[in-house]
Amino acid sequence: MSGPGFVVAAALGLIAVTLAVPVPIALARATWPTRAPARALLLWQVIALAGGFSMIGALLAAGLALMPIAVVPGGIVVGAAIALTGYLLGHLAATVTVVVRSRQRHQELLWLLTSPHPTRAETLVLEDSVPLAYCVPRGWHSLTVLSRGLLDRLSSEELSAVIAHERAHLDQRHDILLVAFRAWHSALPWFPIAARAAEEVDVLVELLADDSARRVVSDRALAHAIAAVARVEPDGAPRTVRHPATARSRDRLLRLAA
Amino acid sequence: MANLGHLERAVMHALWESGTSLSAYDVLPRVADAASGKQLAVTTVLTVLSRLEKKGFVSADRSARPHRYTATASRADHVAELLHEALGESADRRAVLERFVGGVSAADAAVLRDLLSNRADTA
Numbered sequence: 001m002s003g004p005g006f007v008v009a010a011a012l013g014l015i016a017v018t019l020a021v022p023v024p025i026a027l028a029r030a031t032w033p034t035r036a037p038a039r040a041l042l043l044w045q046v047i048a049l050a051g052g053f054s055m056i057g058a059l060l061a062a063g064l065a066l067m068p069i070a071v072v073p074g075g076i077v078v079g080a081a082i083a084l085t086g087y088l089l090g091h092l093a094a095t096v097t098v099v100v101r102s103r104q105r106h107q108e109l110l111w112l113l114t115s116p117h118p119t120r121a122e123t124l125v126l127e128d129s130v131p132l133a134y135c136v137p138r139g140w141h142s143l144t145v146l147s148r149g150l151l152d153r154l155s156s157e158e159l160s161a162v163i164a165h166e167r168a169h170l171d172q173r174h175d176i177l178l179v180a181f182r183a184w185h186s187a188l189p190w191f192p193i194a195a196r197a198a199e200e201v202d203v204l205v206e207l208l209a210d211d212s213a214r215r216v217v218s219d220r221a222l223a224h225a226i227a228a229v230a231r232v233e234p235d236g237a238p239r240t241v242r243h244p245a246t247a248r249s250r251d252r253l254l255r256l257a258a
Numbered sequence: 259m260a261n262l263g264h265l266e267r268a269v270m271h272a273l274w275e276s277g278t279s280l281s282a283y284d285v286l287p288r289v290a291d292a293a294s295g296k297q298l299a300v301t302t303v304l305t306v307l308s309r310l311e312k313k314g315f316v317s318a319d320r321s322a323r324p325h326r327y328t329a330t331a332s333r334a335d336h337v338a339e340l341l342h343e344a345l346g347e348s349a350d351r352r353a354v355l356e357r358f359v360g361g362v363s364a365a366d367a368a369v370l371r372d373l374l375s376n377r378a379d380t381a
Contacts, residue, residue, distance in 0.1 A: 111266065178356070205356070226362060230359045230370070
């Protein structure tokens with residue numbers, strides 16, 4: 001009854017469960033990722049990939065070990081492993097398709113509505129009073145968008161901070177990571193750890209982009225830029241906050257203002 | 259072909275400013291002005307209009323001769339759409355853009371402002 005197949009399945013299952021719950025919780029609670037965001041980001045990727053593979057591997061090993069004893073249950077377990085793989089990959093592909101399409105549409109709108117920045121390459125200016133800076137990654141034609149409201153509000157050092165921050169997102173291709181983790185989260189909406197992972201990755205890429213900006217400008221300039229741009233609700237109405245204020249997102253700001 | 263993008267922008271501005279439907283012949287003089295006085299061919303304008311139609315920015319009335327083109331939405335509507343996406347307010351589109359203050363909640367921003375002003379006081 002107990003063959004090497006079951007041992008492998010049990011071992012992989014144990015790894016999968018460990019990577020699915022205690023390890024991510026510990027990592028999300030740890031304070032060191034704020035100081036070493038690149039390492040933490042790498043670790044999140046390893047956890048997600050290894051967790052997925054070990055879960056699928058455990059099902060496959062168990063199914064294959066079961067087949068000689070009981071064909072039908074074994075087959076069902078193998079089928080479940082294949083279905084899980086297909087579901088995750090299919091979901092990723094669908095997410096990427098949606099993202100690529102909406103980016104394309106967004107860029108088309110940008111071409112019509114903005115004008116190129118007079119001095120900075122690949123930078124567009126939107127004539128609107130809302131202070132706003134963001135980047136649109138797309139192959140080699142990535143763009144940084146700045147609004148008139150932002151340009152009016154920031155000093156030139158603060159503006160350099162914003163641009164260095166956005167450039168870092170583009171150069172380090174943070175969008176790929178964000179899409180992967182958000183796809184994972186939306187594929188497993190009932191799995192709270194996936195949501196936690198996506199939130200952590202969100203903040204970690206901001207920390208990394210901040211670090212790039214801090215090489216160019218002072219912490220103070222970056223902090224002032226964030227304070228100036230962070231939205232204040234015009235009517236004081238509580239805004240639906242998509243990002244729950246995690247400890248990490250507050251730490252991001254505290255380390256600049258310390 | 260590199261400046262088709264500029265022409266698209268110029269044609270859209272002509273349509274937005276006119277506020278009514280225009281034929282390619284109506285568009286022509288308005289775009290020629292915008293493109294540093296360079297005279298364009300009607301066929302170029304038609305190409306640009308059909309590209310804009312394909313992208314959904316322009317609708318064509320083909321019962322009229324010559325065909326008449328209208329902007330499907332006002333400039334302000336498009337700006338609103340852009341801001342809606344850029345501010346991360348539309349569902350499911352969050353992955354499109356990375357905003358400078360994307361992860362900063364209102365409460366965190368208040369804490370940061372307090373810290374900065376306190377430090378300015380003591381400095």
